[in-house]
Amino acid sequence: MSGKQYVEKMIACIAKRDPDQKMFRDTVTEVLSSIEPVLDAHPNYETAKILERMVEPERVIMFRVPWQDDKGECHVNRGFRVQMSSVIGPYKGGLRFHPSVTLDILKFLAFEQVYKNALTGLPIGGAKGGSDFDPHGRSDNEVMHFCQSFMTELYRHIGPDVDVPAGDIGVGGREIGYLYGQYKRIRDSYDAGVLTGKRVDFWGSFARTEATGYGLLYFVKNMLDAKGIGLKGKTLVVSGAGNVATYAIEKAQSFGAKVVTCSDSNGYVYDPDGIDLAALKDIKEVRRARIKEYVQTHPHAEYHEGCKGVWTVKCDVALPCATQSEIDLESAKRLVANGVQAVGEGANMPSTLDAIAYFLEHKILFAPAKAANAGGVAVSALEMAQNSERLQWTFEEVDGRLKDIMKRIYTNAKKNAETYGDPDNLVAGANITAFSKVAEAMLAQGLV
Numbered sequence: 139m140s141g142k143q144y145v146e147k148m149i150a151c152i153a154k155r156d157p158d159q160k161m162f163r164d165t166v167t168e169v170l171s172s173i174e175p176v177l178d179a180h181p182n183y184e185t186a187k188i189l190e191r192m193v194e195p196e197r198v199i200m201f202r203v204p205w206q207d208d209k210g211e212c213h214v215n216r217g218f219r220v221q222m223s224s225v226i227g228p229y230k231g232g233l234r235f236h237p238s239v240t241l242d243i244l245k246f247l248a249f250e251q252v253y254k255n256a257l258t259g260l261p262i263g264g265a266k267g268g269s270d271f272d273p274h275g276r277s278d279n280e281v282m283h284f285c286q287s288f289m290t291e292l293y294r295h296i297g298p299d300v301d302v303p304a305g306d307i308g309v310g311g312r313e314i315g316y317l318y319g320q321y322k323r324i325r326d327s328y329d330a331g332v333l334t335g336k337r338v339d340f341w342g343s344f345a346r347t348e349a350t351g352y353g354l355l356y357f358v359k360n361m362l363d364a365k366g367i368g369l370k371g372k373t374l375v376v377s378g379a380g381n382v383a384t385y386a387i388e389k390a391q392s393f394g395a396k397v398v399t400c401s402d403s404n405g406y407v408y409d410p411d412g413i414d415l416a417a418l419k420d421i422k423e424v425r426r427a428r429i430k431e432y433v434q435t436h437p438h439a440e441y442h443e444g445c446k447g448v449w450t451v452k453c454d455v456a457l458p459c460a461t462q463s464e465i466d467l468e469s470a471k472r473l474v475a476n477g478v479q480a481v482g483e484g485a486n487m488p489s490t491l492d493a494i495a496y497f498l499e500h501k502i503l504f505a506p507a508k509a510a511n512a513g514g515v516a517v518s519a520l521e522m523a524q525n526s527e528r529l530q531w532t533f534e535e536v537d538g539r540l541k542d543i544m545k546r547i548y549t550n551a552k553k554n555a556e557t558y559g560d561p562d563n564l565v566a567g568a569n570i571t572a573f574s575k576v577a578e579a580m581l582a583q584g585l586v
């Protein structure tokens with residue numbers, strides 16, 4: 139059967155088997171539809187049932203997370219870990235604490251993670267996990283109790299050479315600290331490499347906090363440089379106000395760009411003078427408050443309820459750094475009509491499939507998430523390497539390696555885009571690079 143037929147068969151099979159898992163189906167569709175030429179060139183992939191194996195996680199763990207709040211009231215949340223693939227290295231991927239977390243979302247994220255991790259060129263497999271727990275409005279004590287209960291089950295499924303979780307939405311340095319403390323207590327062993335994103339004083343990596351946002355800008359700069367477009371003086375629209383958004387803004391500003399927006403799940407801020415990063419960090423990292431507080435100290439800036447409006451702001455480059463599906467077709471049309479030249483995905487799958495198709499059709503330079511935001515997991519893998527050798531590299535050394543890795547990811551994606559058709563289609567280029575690497579390793583390891 140042709141590559142196209144094999145892909146259609148797989149997508150139909152997923153739709154039938156898990157009809158409620160739309161996000162997972164969409165991401166599988168996005169990856170597989172761009173690798174059809176590779177399947178045509180390698181009929182042995184079908185014989186070895188490569189796609190059938192790739193879309194089925196190696197293991198899914200679901201568990202109960204009971205915990206008590208400060209008033210003594212009991213709560214029960216759901217915990218998950220989707221261990222998608224260990225073909226290239228130990229399972230690796232973040233933990234997300236957010237009320238929207240479902241098995242569908244974590245399967246989509248774990249699937250993406252396999253290919254993103256393969257792109258880094260480092261020895262890491264793919265996984266994702268988390269809980270429908272909402273940390274907003276919870277005290278440090280409540281978050282600690284939740285993290286301890288979560289780890290009391292998760293610890294038996296992870297380890298420095300088995301599965302190495304990290305942070306994601308709702309899981310930052312504070313949560314990683316509590317999770318690590320409980321793991322260490324249960325195991326009675328100092329396995330620093332079991333979690334990444336740790337504070338640097340207990341063997342986290344310098345530059346891990348900055349890595350995803352910085353890496354996004356390194357990738358976007360490579361993409362723009364290739365077209366002779368500089369970032370200096372450009373107007374950027376960024377969504378989100380969390381880890382990825384904050385450090386994307388920081389690096390963009392250091393490249394001389396003006397970032398005029400940031401957002402949270404309630405609304406967005408537009409500052410025509412450029413976002414004041416120190417104020418943003420104070421609101422989000424120190425006070426854990428809502429972004430609307432920005433206008434209290436910056437009266438010339440505007441706050442608008444609803445986060446989708448951010449895509450109506452005129453810009454040269456758009457960087458979605460909040461969450462999945464935040465740019466739909468309507469927002470993509472608005473961005474293009476307003477003259478956007480490039481889109482770089484900091485969040486995971488922030489653009490819907492029809493939005494991506496619209497950008498590509500209109501020749502907008504498009505940096506897909508699995509390549510453009512791979513800097514975070516790349517530095518996580520460097521954190522694992524440092525933990526193995528019980529050494530800590532300097533900020534400059536890690537940042538230098540990150541820059542090299544992002545350049546390599548861009549170059550490989552570009553080369554495969556050129557080889558297989560449209561030289562500017564980095565979605566296809568990245569998918570083909572990653573898929574080929576994972577598929578070849580699977581073939582070499584036999585039917586497992």
Ligand code: NDP
Pocket residue numbers: 305306307308309350378379380381382383401402403404445459460461462484485486511512514515
């Ligand atoms: P954070 O929790 O630090 O920040 C998330 C930001 O997005 C917050 O401003 C949050 O607002 C906003 N947000 C969350 N959900 C929604 C929603 N449904 N609608 C609008 N805004 C929303 O997470 P990160 O910055 O770490 O992650 C952001 C994205 O980047 C995610 O897609 C994540 O998977 C991806 N990513 C993160 C990496 C990392 O290293 N951290 C690595 C690679 C990808 P609020 O505070 O109101 O919830």
